[in-house]
Amino acid sequence: xxxxxxxxxxxxxxxxxxxxxxxxxxxxxxxxxxxxxxxxxxxxxxxxxxxxxxxxxxxxxxxxxxxxxxxxxxxxxxxxxxxxxxxxxxxxxxxxxxxxxxxxxxxxxxxxxxxxxxxxxxxxxxxxxxxxxxxxxxxxxxxxxxxxxxxxxxxxxxxxxxxxxxxxxxxxxxxxxxxxxxxxxxxxxxxxxxxxxxxxxxxxxxxxxxxxxxxxxxxxxxxxxxxxxxxxxxxxxxxxxxxxxxxxxxxxxxxxxxxxxxxxxxxxxxxxxxxxxxxxxxxxxxxxxxxxxxxxxxxxxxxxxxxxxxxxxxxxxxxxxxxxxxxxxxxxxxxxxxxxxxxxxxxxxxxxxxxxxxxxxxxxxxxxxxxxxxxxxxxxxxxxxxxxxxxxxxxxxxxxxxxxxxx
Numbered sequence: 001x002x003x004x005x006x007x008x009x010x011x012x013x014x015x016x017x018x019x020x021x022x023x024x025x026x027x028x029x030x031x032x033x034x035x036x037x038x039x040x041x042x043x044x045x046x047x048x049x050x051x052x053x054x055x056x057x058x059x060x061x062x063x064x065x066x067x068x069x070x071x072x073x074x075x076x077x078x079x080x081x082x083x084x085x086x087x088x089x090x091x092x093x094x095x096x097x098x099x100x101x102x103x104x105x106x107x108x109x110x111x112x113x114x115x116x117x118x119x120x121x122x123x124x125x126x127x128x129x130x131x132x133x134x135x136x137x138x139x140x141x142x143x144x145x146x147x148x149x150x151x152x153x154x155x156x157x158x159x160x161x162x163x164x165x166x167x168x169x170x171x172x173x174x175x176x177x178x179x180x181x182x183x184x185x186x187x188x189x190x191x192x193x194x195x196x197x198x199x200x201x202x203x204x205x206x207x208x209x210x211x212x213x214x215x216x217x218x219x220x221x222x223x224x225x226x227x228x229x230x231x232x233x234x235x236x237x238x239x240x241x242x243x244x245x246x247x248x249x250x251x252x253x254x255x256x257x258x259x260x261x262x263x264x265x266x267x268x269x270x271x272x273x274x275x276x277x278x279x280x281x282x283x284x285x286x287x288x289x290x291x292x293x294x295x296x297x298x299x300x301x302x303x304x305x306x307x308x309x310x311x312x313x314x315x316x317x318x319x320x321x322x323x324x325x326x327x328x329x330x331x332x333x334x335x336x337x338x339x340x341x342x343x344x345x346x347x348x349x350x351x352x353x354x355x356x357x358x359x360x361x362x363x364x365x366x367x368x369x370x371x372x373x374x375x376x377x378x379x380x381x382x383x384x385x386x387x388x389x390x391x392x393x394x395x396x397x398x399x400x401x402x403x404x405x406x407x
Contacts, residue, residue: 003407005032005076009123012405016099016108018118021045022077030072031182034118034127037078037095038085039170040159041065048161049083049111050268051094052279062159064128064170064187071186076124079114083284085130085163086264087111088138088339093281097335100143101402102369106332109139109343111163112173116143119173121405126183127173132163133256134328134347136171137359137374142332144361144370144399146389147173148180149347151380152354155187162267164260166306167351176398177390180358184382198394199387202236207316209325210241214249215345218330220365225326228362228373231395232324240320244349245312249342252309255302256348261291262299306352313353317378322388327359327372346374356382358389361399370399 005027013019020037021044035041038048040058042065047053061069068075080098082090090098090113098113100106101121108117112129116139119127129136131149140147148171155170162168172183178196185193208229211217217225233239264270269277270288280288316323325346333340350357357376365371375392377385401407 038161082111085111109142134344141327141372198390207242207320207323224371265292331369
């Protein structure tokens with residue numbers, strides 16, 4: 001029996017503030033969806049988390065919303081996000097703070113924090129997010145759910161307010177891989193979803209992302225990741241150390257942010273010396289304005305680095321079937337704390353290289369915060385990644401409900 005999501009939203013959403021606007025659609029037989037508020041839903045504001053667009057009502061559905069409706073799905077409403085999809089906390093000056101259902105003093109991550117929180121709290125079957133350098137997978141990790149970033153271009157972005165057309169991906173978050181599988185058949189127009197046949201882990205060659213000298217993991221993430229690797233070995237997988245070629249962490253981080261700020265500035269009308277558009281926060285405007293002021297040489301270098309990361313990726317798949325890594329180097333963090341600079345160090349590679357990647361719940365820390373790993377596969381092999389992710393989910397266990405949000 002399907003949950004009464006509208007009742008759950010009415011009863012529970014005030015605790016976490018995931019939803020921004022609700023539809024009046026009657027439940028249907030398909031999946032119940034929520035959409036990040038940078039995705040156009042006819043009749044609702046498409047704000048991209050910006051005050052500037054509070055009154056901009058969508059006249060038509062984004063292509064992904066059309067596909068959801070055609071599949072028999074119900075669109076429950078739109079969920080909160082970090083302003084402009086450029087940020088890590090989903091503490092939005094205009095639309096409010098979305099809280100992590102596992103601990104409301106902690107961020108759900110960004111920029112798709114409302115999507116992660118809504119799924120974790122059991123307020124929908126699937127939530128759509130957008131992922132530029134990790135913004136589907138990091139909220140999935142912090143909120144203790146599953147999330148899939150598709151191969152670049154597999155899911156259409158028509159009707160989605162972009163941050164970076166070079167790096168943006170639309171992807172689903174859900175409580176289990178089976179639901180991700182069904183959601184991807186809708187979003188990618190693969191047709192009716194057949195039964196998900198898990199790919200056995202025994203005999204797979206899995207590249208273990210080697211990062212000890214470059215990225216500092218919190219103790220809980222390190223212990224959790226090591227436990228996953230031991231379980232994979234026990235299941236018969238062959239583990240091989242790998243490092244994404246050319247993917248220098250600091251340089252890649254700067255390149256991804258610069259491209260996002262440059263392309264975001266164009267989208268929101270921010271120029272180096274023109275008038276400031278109304279309705280953008282000081283922080284968001286400052287980031288875009290910085291991007292607009294950079295030299296063409298610096299911008300070209302960032303694009304060239306991203307292209308080189310993509311081109312070099314083919315050599316990884318000569319020796320392994322998949323790559324596994326922590327989703328983020330840390331668990332969710334407090335709103336009152338510093339924003340970790342290295343949050344996207346493990347996620348941005350798949351965006352640069354256009355690879356499918358699935359974030360999976362991997363247990364709870366001693367502080368009862370979710371841990372997460374991600375499985376990354378070759379470009380265009382989304383189905384294979386999800387099949388292997390299903391086996392990993394069986395090994396690791398499905399995400400539990402946060403206290404106070406049980407069915």
